[in-house]
Amino acid sequence: MKIAVLPGDGIGPEIVTQAVKVLEALRSDGLKIEMEYAHLGGAGYDAAGDPFPPATEKLALAADAVLLGAVGGYQYDTLPRPMRPEQGLLRIRKGLGLFANLRPAMVYPELVNASSLKPELVSGLDIMILRELTGDIYFGQPRGIRQLPNGERQGFDTMLYSESEIRRVAHVGFQIALKRNKKMCSVDKANVLDTSMFWREIVTEVAKEYPAVDLSHMYVDNAAMQLVRAPKQFDVILTGNIFGDILSDEASMLTGSIGMLPSASLDAHNKGLYEPCHGSAPDIAGKDIANPLATILSLAMMMRYTFVREDIAQRIENAVRKVLQQGMRTADIYEAGMQKVGCMAMGDAVVASL
Numbered sequence: 170m171k172i173a174v175l176p177g178d179g180i181g182p183e184i185v186t187q188a189v190k191v192l193e194a195l196r197s198d199g200l201k202i203e204m205e206y207a208h209l210g211g212a213g214y215d216a217a218g219d220p221f222p223p224a225t226e227k228l229a230l231a232a233d234a235v236l237l238g239a240v241g242g243y244q245y246d247t248l249p250r251p252m253r254p255e256q257g258l259l260r261i262r263k264g265l266g267l268f269a270n271l272r273p274a275m276v277y278p279e280l281v282n283a284s285s286l287k288p289e290l291v292s293g294l295d296i297m298i299l300r301e302l303t304g305d306i307y308f309g310q311p312r313g314i315r316q317l318p319n320g321e322r323q324g325f326d327t328m329l330y331s332e333s334e335i336r337r338v339a340h341v342g343f344q345i346a347l348k349r350n351k352k353m354c355s356v357d358k359a360n361v362l363d364t365s366m367f368w369r370e371i372v373t374e375v376a377k378e379y380p381a382v383d384l385s386h387m388y389v390d391n392a393a394m395q396l397v398r399a400p401k402q403f404d405v406i407l408t409g410n411i412f413g414d415i416l417s418d419e420a421s422m423l424t425g426s427i428g429m430l431p432s433a434s435l436d437a438h439n440k441g442l443y444e445p446c447h448g449s450a451p452d453i454a455g456k457d458i459a460n461p462l463a464t465i466l467s468l469a470m471m472m473r474y475t476f477v478r479e480d481i482a483q484r485i486e487n488a489v490r491k492v493l494q495q496g497m498r499t500a501d502i503y504e505a506g507m508q509k510v511g512c513m514a515m516g517d518a519v520v521a522s523l
């Protein structure tokens with residue numbers, strides 16, 4: 170298992186250190202794990218003047234999987250756009266061909282009160298959001314700001330999806346649905362957007378190859394509403410890049426804390442980049458209060474999807490559950506009566522329960 174480790178910025182190094190402890194524990198149990206470190210985001214800019222330095226690209230391409238903390242920080246906000254940390258993230262996703270972004274939104278029984286919704290709406294919630302990650306309006310050309318003949322300035326972007334892009338992510342969605350409750354809801358805006366009409370047509374075609382999966386379609390505005398009205402109606406949600414960006418953040422709040430949510434971004438051969446859903450949280454960086462569980466749970470996804478070791482994935486997930494059952498909480502998920510612990514202590518507790 171060749172893993173490229175990219176701590177990144179802000180709380181990235183702290184939370185990645187905890188995940189690395191878990192990998193080291195697994196290695197001492199006999200798993201053949203190799204780890205090598207590189208810079209991404211602001212750390213890449215500081216070290217090499219580039220948010221995705223060539224050395225990082227080389228390491229990431231050679232690895233089986235990439236573990237990332239997070240990127241971004243106030244000190245980089247005034248840099249020209251190509252130098253900003255987020256560009257490093259967009260470029261590594263594109264460079265590795267990571268088109269399928271998996272974001273589970275799960276509510277742990279111990280954290281049901283942390284949700285902003287009523288416990289009965291979210292208790293037992295287990296949704297998988299599959300967001301297409303390398304197409305759509307985030308990458309479509311042309312884009313820019315132009316001057317119209319009448320002198321007024323205009324901003325514009327282009328929403329684009331090619332058939333092959335829709336097909337390959339739809340296949341990933343159906344295959345995930347087959348391993349879960351065999352229900353998939355494809356989310357689009359086909360009542361208004363031609364790109365979405367085409368998306369719906371192709372997803373419906375691919376569905377013929379998966380008769381066991383119950384496919385439905387929903388407009389994105391309704392999906393946003395249903396996610397807070399009755400989220401348990403969903404199993405797998407398949408959607409494009411911009412809708413997925415927004416819906417997956419919305420879904421993350423159903424679970425109470427963004428500090429609990431892992432993610433995987435996969436290529437066509439299950440090589441993947443694994444990272445927590447949250448950002449670099451510069452407001453709490455360096456204080457040993459960040460929640461490392463999303464990053465540790467991202468390792469479980471790595472074991473499941475890239476290394477096809479469901480046994481190890483479950484071992485990590487069970488270890489996390491056990492520390493929650495023991496009452497340990499970082500500040501973001503703390504409730505009265507529980508034991509408040511810092512980032513390092515939480516990492517140590519997971520290793521101990523592993």
Ligand code: NAD
Binds near residue numbers: 241427
């Ligand atoms: P954020 O996710 O970093 O933080 C939002 C809030 O959640 C903050 O109050 C933060 O303290 C808290 N939080 C986040 N992760 C936490 C954790 N593990 N434990 C406890 N609390 C946690 O989002 P933001 O503040 O909008 O962005 C901060 C920076 O992160 C920006 O530079 C942004 O561009 C970047 N960002 C990076 C990624 C990524 O690397 N994938 C994703 C989103 C944002």
